[in-house]
Structures are given as C-alpha cells and as structure tokens.
Amino acid sequence: MFPAKTDMAASSKPGRNFFRLICLAGVTLLFLSACQPANISETEQTDIAKDSTKSGDADSKDDALAGQTSPFDDMSGTPGVDPLSRLIAPAPPVVGLRAPKDPAKPEPVKIAILLPLSGQAAAVGQDLLNAANMALFDLGNPGVQLMPFDTAGTPRGAESAAAEALVAGAELILGPLFSSSVGTVKPLARERGVNVITFSTDTTVAGEGVYVMGLTVGQQIQRAMEFAYRQGLLKFAVLAPQSAYGDAVINNVTQTSDALNLVLERTVRYPANLPPGSPELHEYAKILGDYARRQRDLAREIAINKEKTDDESKAYVRRLQRLDTFGDVPFEALIIPEGGARLKELASLLSYYDIDPEIVQFIGTGLWEDPSLSAEPALVGGWFSAPSPQKAAGFRSRFASVYGYQPARIASLAYDAMALAGIMAQQPPESRFTRDAIENPDGFTGYDGIFRFPENGVAERGLAVLEVGPKQQMVLEPAPESFAPALN
Helix, strand or coil: CEECCCCCCCCCCCCHHHHHHHHHHCCCHHHHCCCCCCCCCHHHHHHHHCCCCCCCCHHHCHHHHHHCCCCCHHHHCCCCCCHHHHCCCCCCCCCCCCCCCCCCCCCCEEEEEEECCCCCCHHHHHHHHHHHHHHHHHHCCCCEEEEEEECCCCHHHHHHHHHHHHHCCCCEEECCCCHHHHHHHHHHHHHHCCEEEECCCCHHHCECCEEECCCCHHHHHHHHHHHHHHCCCCEEEEEEEECHHHHHHHHHHHHHHHHHCCEEEEEEEEECCCCCCCHHHHHHHHHHCCHHHHHHHHHHHHHHHHCCCCHHHHHHHHHHCCCCCCCCCCCCEEECCCCHHHHHHHHHHHHHCCCCCCCCEEECCHHHCCHHHHHCHHHCCCEEEECCHHHHHHHHHHHHHHHCCCCCCCHHHHHHHHHHHHHHCCCCCCCCCCHHHHCCCCCEEECCEEEECCCCCECEECCEEEEECCCCEEEEECCCCCCCCCCC
16 A cells, blocks of 8 residues: 555645655555455345355465565564464453553554454455455565454444444554444444444445545546546436436436536436346336337338339338337447446347447446456447456455465455555544645555545546456546646
C-alpha cells in the first residue's frame, strides 16, 4: 500500500510529507510480494456470494507466510523480528489486569478489524481476516497490532464488537462488512474520535468519520458510461431488477447521464424473484425493445411494398418476410445490472426479441466479472468496469499460496485497508489516522488499483474497462495509475 504516483511537491496538506517519503521509498512495495446473515443489503449479498467456494483448510495456513520475504522489511527498522509473532493478534487486555508497562517499550498502535467470524457470513469474514493478516505480515512492523472482533454478522454484534475495540484502545476501526452494522458502530466511534473504514458498498453510511472502502456500483457505472460516451454512444436504456441494487444502478445512471448530457431513453424494471424461464420475463424483454410496435411496423412495410411490381420491391419484400420486426430500438447502449444465470437468460431473451447486441452495446456492472459469461454468445462484446484483472489475479495467487484456497472476491479490500492503516501508523500519534491523512488527495495504490477518499467518505477508484471475449475477458482500457489529470 503506498500513495498513488503523482507530483506531490506542490501540496502542503498535513501529513503530505509522510506520504511523499513513503512514495519515494516504496513505490512498488505492495505488489512485489505477489511475483487477490440477517440485515444484509442486496448489494452486499452479491459481494459476499461471489467466489466464495473454498478448497483446503484455512485454519492451519498462517505458517505458510514464514517462507515468504516481506516487501516491507526495509521499512520495519527491526531486522530479525519474527513476523509470524504478529499474525495472530492477541486478545484485548482485560481491564484491571494489565501487566506493568515497560517505560522503554512504546505502546503498540492498535487497529481493530470488525468482521462476521461466526454466523451466515463467517467464511467471507475469515477470508477478510486472512487477507488483513497477510498485509500485516508484509508491513513487517512489530509496533502495529491488529485486533479482530467478531460481529456475528448482526448490528447488535457489531455494536458490541466496536465497544470492545474502543475499550481496548483501537485508534482505527476497519469494518464492519455490512451497512446495517455500520449504523451501530458509527456513533460509538465518533464519540471516541476514532475513524472507521468499512468494507460495505452502501454509500449512504459514509461521512462523519466513516469511509466506504467497498467497490460501489456507482463507480462501475460511471466508468463504463464515460467510456461508452467517448466511443460516441449517446442514447442509453436500463433493464434492472426491482431491488436495492437496481435502485442504486438507476440513480447512478441518471446522475451520469445528466453529468455527460446523455439521453436515458428507457428504464424497464422487473421483479427480482422471477423464476428461471418465467413467461413474465419474456414480456419485459418485449416491452424494452418495442417488440409489438416493431412487428406492426414490419407488417405495414410489407403491405406497402407488396403492391409494387418491380423486381427490386419484390426482392425487398422477400427480405422483410424473413424478419420478425422492422426498425431499430431507440437506444444505442443497454445497461444490465445482473450476473450469473439470470444475466445469461436475459441476454438470450433480448437477442431473441430483436435487441441485437451487434447494434446495441450491452453494458454491465462488476457482476459481469465472471469468466463463464463468454459461453453466452449474446454477451460477447459486452463492456463492464472492474479493478485490473492482472492485479486481482496477483492477489488471488498470493492468497492461495499462503492459505491453500481461493478467497472471496472482496477479500482484497481487507488487504488494501490494512496496508493503508499500517502505512498511516508510521506517522506521529497526533496525525496518524486523522481525516487529513485518510483524505490524502493524491490517493493510494492497492491490489484493487488506485483509490482515494474525498470528503464525502466514498472511495474514488481507478477502474479498468473490460470486454467479454469469446474465450476470456479482455482489457479495453487499462485502469489509471494515478489521479493526476491526463495531459492533452
């Protein structure tokens, strides 16, 4: 984790000298080591469900780190310290039973991580904790203590975990995972003046010392639509489920359309719980593509030209009779915020009802980050935005080499958050983990690419634009490497 590559000489914001030094000393540190319940919002359900299948035993894999070289060794200042001694954070001290302090030994910098380590999302919570421990190892700083607390995936559990963390002296809180839990953590942390970096994707919980680290659908929509706009596409439509996720997509499509002066021609919503093969889903596809009207237009065009007797008109009628509809749909790009089997079903239906992917550009969200989509011909050529696939693959490979299984997709968020926390921990006590430090406008670089936190608390990210290929996903436009404006 290190600041994104920018020219920082002109800045005077507090904490900037620290980030400049880290940038110069470790501009490639993060990636050298890679040579990725109840009251859960729908967006977060999607995130924790992806890539959650495990193989191998995660409980006995921490010692695999012992054979790896930490890219942060040169910065630790403590050669020879066994990094494994820091992988499993000690339990919070019991009030009233603390051992006498050693005046020669400084207090550790305590960072709490609140995760669902039991309950329905325990497997994903463990992945996030494993990733955070991996980052702690890479930092190589024995003065940083990571303290895990179990939220059980519930708001009440998160509230209890936050209270324990704050009593134990946490200076920064990473997590919780679910937006419903952030609401119970936020007031406790704010009362103690402790900032929170949550893994949630719910932007409504951000602000007042809470920073949303998750990969939000708004970031994905904006990046893909900006790319489409630069390719000359101006008229858009949306086919979205009637769900919180669908609502977020519609809101962000509308905002981006207004910002870029694009035309949102049509929005069609369908019930999210329709069973596969539902006749009702066919009807929504017909509505989106004006199928009935275009059939009538075809019949009218055939009738007009059938009265003509010249050879050219007769040939034209024969061509028309092989069609199902006449004329094109009124939009040039279609945004489909779905994934998996439902996305494949929709794509096939849209093509069947004459919304031709050769004419209409299909655009998706991060749910399209799925290699199996190449098997659906109607999706080949579709666009979506996501973190750099090379860096994501690097994280997964590193994680698997340590723990013996592939992690959930969002596990990289915990690595990046912990690496960021570890870097900030090297600042003086009065400036580490402050809002000025977290909101560094130059940003940071992690396994999920560059990111920075503006004042509103929602991470801005540099994403790549990808295309669904016939065999694999292909990068159309790489992720930016800094937030510096492009020079013309």
